[in-house]
Amino acid sequence: MEIPFEHRQSAHCETGVAANLLSHYGLDVNEAMAFGIGSGLFFGYLPFIRLNHLPLTTYRITTGGILKRLTKRLGVTLRMTCFRNPRKAMDELDRKLAEGVPVGCQTGGYWLPYFPQAYRFHFNMHNLVVIGREGDDYLISDPIFETPVVCHRRDLLKARFAKGALAPKGKMYFVEGVPAATDFPRAIKRGMREVGRTMLKAPVSLIGVKGIRKLARQVELWPQKFGPEKSRLYLGQVIRMQEEIGTGGAGFRFIYAAFLQQAAEVLALPRVRELSAEMTAIGDRWRQFAVSGARQCKGRARPEDSYDAMAATVRECADREAALYHELLSLA
Amino acid sequence: MHKENVPQDVGLAGPLREVVYAVGEDGRYEAVPSYGWDPKTVALRQAWELILKELETIKARVAAGELSPLAWHMTRHQMQPPLLAKYARINRWRIRRHMKAGPFRRLKPELLARYAEALGIPAEDLKRIPDTTDLEFSTNRTHESE
Numbered sequence: 001m002e003i004p005f006e007h008r009q010s011a012h013c014e015t016g017v018a019a020n021l022l023s024h025y026g027l028d029v030n031e032a033m034a035f036g037i038g039s040g041l042f043f044g045y046l047p048f049i050r051l052n053h054l055p056l057t058t059y060r061i062t063t064g065g066i067l068k069r070l071t072k073r074l075g076v077t078l079r080m081t082c083f084r085n086p087r088k089a090m091d092e093l094d095r096k097l098a099e100g101v102p103v104g105c106q107t108g109g110y111w112l113p114y115f116p117q118a119y120r121f122h123f124n125m126h127n128l129v130v131i132g133r134e135g136d137d138y139l140i141s142d143p144i145f146e147t148p149v150v151c152h153r154r155d156l157l158k159a160r161f162a163k164g165a166l167a168p169k170g171k172m173y174f175v176e177g178v179p180a181a182t183d184f185p186r187a188i189k190r191g192m193r194e195v196g197r198t199m200l201k202a203p204v205s206l207i208g209v210k211g212i213r214k215l216a217r218q219v220e221l222w223p224q225k226f227g228p229e230k231s232r233l234y235l236g237q238v239i240r241m242q243e244e245i246g247t248g249g250a251g252f253r254f255i256y257a258a259f260l261q262q263a264a265e266v267l268a269l270p271r272v273r274e275l276s277a278e279m280t281a282i283g284d285r286w287r288q289f290a291v292s293g294a295r296q297c298k299g300r301a302r303p304e305d306s307y308d309a310m311a312a313t314v315r316e317c318a319d320r321e322a323a324l325y326h327e328l329l330s331l332a
Numbered sequence: 333m334h335k336e337n338v339p340q341d342v343g344l345a346g347p348l349r350e351v352v353y354a355v356g357e358d359g360r361y362e363a364v365p366s367y368g369w370d371p372k373t374v375a376l377r378q379a380w381e382l383i384l385k386e387l388e389t390i391k392a393r394v395a396a397g398e399l400s401p402l403a404w405h406m407t408r409h410q411m412q413p414p415l416l417a418k419y420a421r422i423n424r425w426r427i428r429r430h431m432k433a434g435p436f437r438r439l440k441p442e443l444l445a446r447y448a449e450a451l452g453i454p455a456e457d458l459k460r461i462p463d464t465t466d467l468e469f470s471t472n473r474t475h476e477s478e
Contacts (some may be wrong), residue, residue, distance in 0.1 A: 013352040013361065032353070032361065052379060052410075111452070118344035118376060122410055146349060146365070158452075159379075163418035237377040245350045248363075254333060254353035258361035276399050280355060284333060287371075294371030297378055316380035 002132035005102050006195035007148050008211065011248030012060075013086050015040060016143025017104050017127040017200040018067050024102055025178045029074075031143075032209040036259030038066030038195040041252055045211045045218070049165075052235040057215065061168060061198075061252030063106065063125035067173070069194070073100045073187040077177035082169040085160050089170035091310060093130060096174055102141070103130045106171040108162025114142070116224065119245060124166045130156075144245060189265045189332040195256075200322065209325070211319035220274045220311040231307070239293045240288060250283035250290075257283060270332060275324055282320050289313045335364055341367030343374055345470040383407065384465065391461055400436030402427075402447060403462050409451050420450035 005024055010031045018034040022155025037043070040060050041171045047055035060066075071078040084087035096103045109115055125278055132139035134280040136153040151159075160170045199208040215238070222231040242251040248258075260276035264268075292313070335354045347366040356362045386407050393399040407418055413431075415422040422443070429435045430447075441455070448455040 009363070009365070011352050011353060031363065052382070114467075115343040116348055118380070118465060121379075122415065144350060164415045167418075179441040205401040233378065233382070236375040239371060240379060243369060243375065245345075247370075249333060249352040249354070254361075258353045261361050276361075280333065287333065290371045290375075297374050 001097065001134070002139055003097070004104050005129070005131040005141055007131075008143070009146050010095075010143040010276065012040075012246045012252070013127040013143055014063060014066050014125075015255070017129055020069050020141060020143060021102060021104055021175055022070075022074070022133075022178075025076075025175050026075070027074065027178060027182065029070075030262075032255050032258035033188075035066065035190040035252070035255050036263060037194075037198055038068075038070035039082035039191045039198070041195045041256045042068045042198065042207075043209070043211045043251075044207050045053045045215045046206060047159065047218075054234060057238045059239045059242060059253075061263050062274060063127070064171075067104075067206060069191070071105055071175075073190050074184075075179035076184045080171065080173040080174050082171045084169070086157050086170060089160060089172070093172060094133065096172075097130060097133050101174050104128070104173045105156075105160055107156070108158035108164075108168065109159075111155055111158040111162060112142075112151060113155050114145070114151060117317060121164070122164050123160050124168055151259060152232060184266050188266055190283060191329050192263065192332040193195070196325040196332065199325045200329070207320050209322045212321065216311040216314040219307055220313060223307050232299075235293045235310075236297045239290045239297070240271055243290050247302075250286040253279055253283035253286055272331060275327060275331075276321065278324055282317055285313055285317050285320070289317070334404070335362060338364045338365040338366050339369040339372040340367045341373065343370075343373035364367070365436065380467070383410065384467065387465055394399070394433070394461060395405070397433050400431055401459055401461050402432050402436055405447075405451055405458060406431070408465065408467070416447075416450060421447050422446065 004209055006020065008016070010019065012031065012035070015031045015035040015038070018038065019029050022029045039126055040117045041057060042061040046058065046059045050055040081092070081305065093103055093233055105128055107128060109126045110120050124135050128140050128142040130138050131148065137150050138153060138156050141148050160168060162168060169191055179233055202208040202210065205211070208239050219237050226234065243249065248255040257276045257279035260272050264273035264276060292310050295301050295305050333354045335356045338352055345368065349367055351363045352366045353361055354364045382449045387404060390399055390404045390407055393400055394404055413424040413427040416427055430439060444458055445455050469470045
């Protein structure tokens with residue numbers, strides 16, 4: 001049994017799932033639009049959360065947040081359920097599939113056998129859509145892959161009940177109702193406002209533009225604090241979070257620029273198109289930071305790749321992003 | 333980033349292409365498939381090399397009769413005691429004990445089976461360390477099996 005479902009490969013799993021699911025119900029939403037309306041853009045330098053013993057840097061909001069805001073802002077009814085009992089979680093999935101409803105699931109990445117080994121970390125923020133079933137084999141539209149994949153029931157169950165931080169607890173979701181008309185301009189503006197607010201006005205110094213400045217300061221301090229060896233590990237972790245699969249490049253900055261470009265058209269605001277170009281330029285600077293960082297990690301740093309120079313690049317990103325968010329707030 | 337600058341450096345995921353966003357000729361953003369990007373691969377490889385290095389250290393300590401193979405398999409599957417505790421439903425302090433060679437040798441088969449299940453490996457594999465680590469990365473554009 002297979003539900004006719006258009007699989008579009010995406011950069012990021014949650015926005016890809018969101019866009020594909022909503023498109024299935026006739027809403028014209030692509031990944032960048034989903035990311036923008038759902039206010040996915042973020043920055044957080046969170047040294048108290050450790051990933052492989054290294055501080056967490058994140059360029060996006062927590063998992064589930066994009067989907068929740070996107071559906072709310074577009075007036076889509078999304079039913080979300082968690083489970084205690086794995087058997088019930090699978091039965092419920094089977095029941096919805098039999099009704100012909102594509103079902104989104106939050107899973108861990110580690111237990112999905114179709115993942116390449118290089119990406120198999122205990123990372124519980126992966127999203128996919130189950131679109132069919134043949135006995136014990138489930139057909140899955142996993143947005144980060146080029147084509148739909150097949151996954152055995154045993155593995156899917158394990159992935160849905162992955163343990164650890166942000167455990168998915170079998171979470172599944174499906175669309176229950178789509179409104180007759182959606183107010184895209186309003187949804188887009190709300191999405192833009194929220195990004196502006198969190199990035200500029202977060203009350204803690206680890207989040208938003210302040211967080212980016214904090215990261216810049218830390219990058220400067222690492223060599224004295226930890227020595228070359230450990231600094232490289234810290235640096236590598238930041239680059240990994242910024243450029244890893246799912247970010248669309250430059251820690252989601254390019255996806256957001258794509259969103260701003262579309263938003264300019266919908267809102268008929270040419271200035272937003274210029275902001276999109278500025279966001280692209282900022283993304284290119286983040287990429288420059290990654291290039292320098294990678295050379296530093298490989299021990300092939302050129303003079304322009306010093307920790308101070310990298311910190312300056314990050315600081316430049318902070319300044320330019322701050323100006324951009326101020327303008328977003330005034331326009332939205 | 334412009335479309336023609338989208339990097340196509342094959343990384344550790346081999347033939348798998350991912351999507352990145354870039355500006356096309358007409359100035360509009362497009363989702364462009366990419367094999368990967370070297371700076372990103374450097375960072376990813378660094379994370380794996382850390383794991384591989386730790387595996388070597390543990391292997392030596394197991395050979396010295398200090399640690400148990402369980403400690404090795406945990407690192408192989410990137411599990412620290414708190415995470416494995418949740419999967420195997422065994423107290424983390426007990427797990428810490430079982431990571432030592434002596435207590436591990438006296439483990440009952442039932443408990444071994446629980447560990448094996450939680451790590452997703454056959455129970456007999458848990459008692460030894462394989463000669464070669466089965467962590468392989470494909471760095472080709474085509475599937476090697478084809």
